[in-house]
Amino acid sequence: MEGGSRGLRRAYTVKQLLESYRAGDTDPVEHVSKVLDALRRWERDVNAFISLEAEEVLIDAAEEAARRWRRGEARRLEGVVVGVKDNISTSFLPTTAGSRMLDGYIPPFNATVVEKLLMEGAIIIGKTNLDEFAMGSTGEFSAFGPTRNPWDLSRVPGGSSSGSGACLAYGACDAALGSDTGGSVRLPAAYTATVGLKPTYGLVSRYGLIPYANSLEQISPMARSSEDVMLLLEIIAGGDEYDATSIDREPTTASGEEGLKPEDLSLCIPEELVEHSEEAVKKAFYNTVGKLEGLGARLEYIGLGGAEAYALPAYYTIALAEAASNLARYDGSLYPVRGSSGDYWRQAAEARGIGFGLEVKRRILMGVYVLSEGYKDEYYLAATKLRRVIRDAMLKTVGKCLVATPASPIMPPRIGERVDDPLKLYAMDVYTVLANLSGLPAIALPVEIRGGLPIGLQLIGPRLGERLLAGAASIIEDLTGLAGVVAG
Ligand code: GLN
Numbered sequence: 001m002e003g004g005s006r007g008l009r010r011a012y013t014v015k016q017l018l019e020s021y022r023a024g025d026t027d028p029v030e031h032v033s034k035v036l037d038a039l040r041r042w043e044r045d046v047n048a049f050i051s052l053e054a055e056e057v058l059i060d061a062a063e064e065a066a067r068r069w070r071r072g073e074a075r076r077l078e079g080v081v082v083g084v085k086d087n088i089s090t091s092f093l094p095t096t097a098g099s100r101m102l103d104g105y106i107p108p109f110n111a112t113v114v115e116k117l118l119m120e121g122a123i124i125i126g127k128t129n130l131d132e133f134a135m136g137s138t139g140e141f142s143a144f145g146p147t148r149n150p151w152d153l154s155r156v157p158g159g160s161s162s163g164s165g166a167c168l169a170y171g172a173c174d175a176a177l178g179s180d181t182g183g184s185v186r187l188p189a190a191y192t193a194t195v196g197l198k199p200t201y202g203l204v205s206r207y208g209l210i211p212y213a214n215s216l217e218q219i220s221p222m223a224r225s226s227e228d229v230m231l232l233l234e235i236i237a238g239g240d241e242y243d244a245t246s247i248d249r250e251p252t253t254a255s256g257e258e259g260l261k262p263e264d265l266s267l268c269i270p271e272e273l274v275e276h277s278e279e280a281v282k283k284a285f286y287n288t289v290g291k292l293e294g295l296g297a298r299l300e301y302i303g304l305g306g307a308e309a310y311a312l313p314a315y316y317t318i319a320l321a322e323a324a325s326n327l328a329r330y331d332g333s334l335y336p337v338r339g340s341s342g343d344y345w346r347q348a349a350e351a352r353g354i355g356f357g358l359e360v361k362r363r364i365l366m367g368v369y370v371l372s373e374g375y376k377d378e379y380y381l382a383a384t385k386l387r388r389v390i391r392d393a394m395l396k397t398v399g400k401c402l403v404a405t406p407a408s409p410i411m412p413p414r415i416g417e418r419v420d421d422p423l424k425l426y427a428m429d430v431y432t433v434l435a436n437l438s439g440l441p442a443i444a445l446p447v448e449i450r451g452g453l454p455i456g457l458q459l460i461g462p463r464l465g466e467r468l469l470a471g472a473a474s475i476i477e478d479l480t481g482l483a484g485v486v487a488g
Contacts, residue, residue: 008449009488011171014080014228016484021069021079028065028079028123032058035081035125038171045153048166050086050144051093052126061123068121076235078121083173085161086127087134088219089208090114097210098130098142098160101355104336111208112243113177113219113236120235125173128163132357134179134212135323136160137187137428140419141359148415149191150487151453155412158191160184164222165192171486174223175232179209181217182315183407183432186444189222190407190456193446193485195473196222197229198432200464201439202247204233205240213322214245216315216436225483226445226473233466251441251466260471263296266401267459271301272308276430277409284448284455285406291479300401305393307434310386315433316426317370317383324367330355362422387437394438398462402472405431407444407456435460443469446482 012020020026036055043049065079084090087097089107096102110118117124131141139147139162147162149155150170157166161178165188168176178185178196185196198220209219221232230251239248267289274282293299332339332351339347339354356364370379397403408428418424435442435458442460449455457476461469477483 007488009486010484011224011486012174013225013484014077014174014223014231015225017080017174021074028062028069029059031079032062032081032123035172042150042170043172045148046150046166046170047145047147048129048163048170048172049083049126050096050098050129050163053093053124058123058125065121065123075119075121076231077117080122081125081174082117082122083126083128083164083167083176084114084124085130085164085176085178087130087179087210088114088177089210090124090127093124093127095127095210096144097134098132098144099355099357099360100143101330101337101351102335103143107208109208111219112205112240114208116236128161128167128176130162131160132360133210133323133327134160134181134184135359135363137183137425138162138413138418139188140415141357143357146415149412151192152412155414155453156191158187158189158408158412161188161196161222165189165194165196168192168194168222168224169487175228176222177236178220178222179217180220180436181213182319182436183429185220185222186407186432186442186456186458187428189444190446191412191454193449193454193482194222194224195226195229195443195445196220197233197443197466197469198435198441199233199237199466200251200441202245203237203249203251203464203466205238205243205246207240207242211326213319214326215322216319224485226443226470226477229443230466230470249464252464260468260475261296262292262475265292265297265472265475266300267292267297267404268300268302268397268401269404270304270308272303273405273431277406278411280411280450281406281409281455284450285457288447288457288476288479289404292475298401302397304397305389307390307393311390311433311437312426312430314383314386314390315429315437317379318387320363320367321371321380322367324364324371327356327360327364390434391438394434394440394460398440398460398465402469403434403460405458407431407458411453411455431458439463441466441469443473445473445476446485447476447480449482449485
């Protein structure tokens with residue numbers, strides 16, 4: 001596979017695309033043909049999709065969108081091409097969660113978020129690749145082959161929403177949905193120069209999301225600008241009778257108004273944590289926050305009361321425990337992969353042996369272990385206590401400032417570089433898990449393209465403070481000029 005980084009191009013953001021449709025400068029059919037060209041050029045190398053909608057269906061949808069624009073009946077995403085992570089249920093395309101276990105499974109219903117996108121005129125182009133059951137940080141654990149980073153095909157695009165980041169980075173979609181349990185839209189955003197927003201826990205319905213760790217995860221929008229992820233969020237957010245954890249609230253802003261200025265920003269920097277980053281990442285991070293300070297933002301250097309040391313172990317203990325319990329449903333009796341034996345346990349063992357990949361098996365084993373009699377107190381209960389400590393420290397901090405960190409401590413690794421060392425792999429999530437453990441919203445966006453490789457920054461905000469996060473992110477976008485970039 002060809003390595004080495006490529007150039008940089010610009011593509012429309014969703015907002016620009018919609019303006020161009022409105023002005024009659026671009027036609028949805030023309031746009032969809034461009035997207036199909038990008039697919040033909042890149043997809044074989046990148047492997048961003050597990051399944052794709054048929055070209056005729058896409059063109060039909062684009063023609064319908066064109067008619068609606070002409071008649072003045074365009075909806076909020078009319079003619080916008082969206083990629084949907086393949087752990088989000090669709091009744092019109094298979095939903096595999098990146099696992100052989102679900103190969104060929106077509107859900108009988110659409111996830112709530114998918115219904116909402118369709119109602120607004122989005123054109124769903126396909127289902128994006130992911131680490132099996134969303135367990136991973138690089139995109140290499142998919143049963144359907146790894147996704148490669150369009151910025152450098154020898155490198156990973158970040159996971160687990162690897163295909164959602166990659167399709168945005170080479171122009172096969174205008175926006176995408178991912179899921180974020182411990183950073184799965186923010187790592188891909190950091191590695192593909194896109195924007196990922198993990199909403200406040202409960203803000204987006206999880207109905208139809210194939211679960212990994214329910215107490216941590218949220219379906220999350222990705223796009224090429226912070227404005228775009230907010231538009232997507234507004235559409236998919238809201239209470240849902242099918243998800244008892246969903247809350248019927250609007251994302252709010254602490255400052256109460258749009259048009260946030262740098263001098264309205266207070267950023268807290270957990271210095272000890274930032275030290276975990278490699279040099280290039282640290283440099284890009286301090287350079288960006290330094291520029292914000294120069295424009296009037298307040299910076300404060302803080303500690304996070306132990307979260308520095310405990311976030312990763314607490315996250316992985318809780319996530320794996322929940323994963324073990326969720327994955328118990330794949331027993332070879334209901335879903336595509338079945339065992340041949342008549343005996344229930346043998347059938348389940350056979351199906352799991354064939355259906356699950358190595359990392360998923362490893363996680364089930366660890367998850368069962370931390371929940372087992374005699375060890376539960378030592379591991380699972382201890383992790384839930386640590387979670388509370390971390391959450392309290394985070395809630396206190398985001399009451400006065402946005403927590404700023406790099407999005408990932410390292411540059412996008414090469415394919416195969418980290419995948420055999422679980423601990424190194426898990427360490428990539430050191431910044432992102434903080435938000436999931438605390439239920440807080442967080443955004444990741446690009447701040448620099450260095451040697452052709454993207455570097456991302458993360459901001460974590462107060463509960464329901466998505467607008468504030470997006471406002472702060474758009475100030476950073478004004479500084480960097482990186483909204484709307486794609487690999488060229
Ligand atoms: N990398 C983390 C994990 O493997 C997060 C994955 C996710 O957010 N789905 O658990």
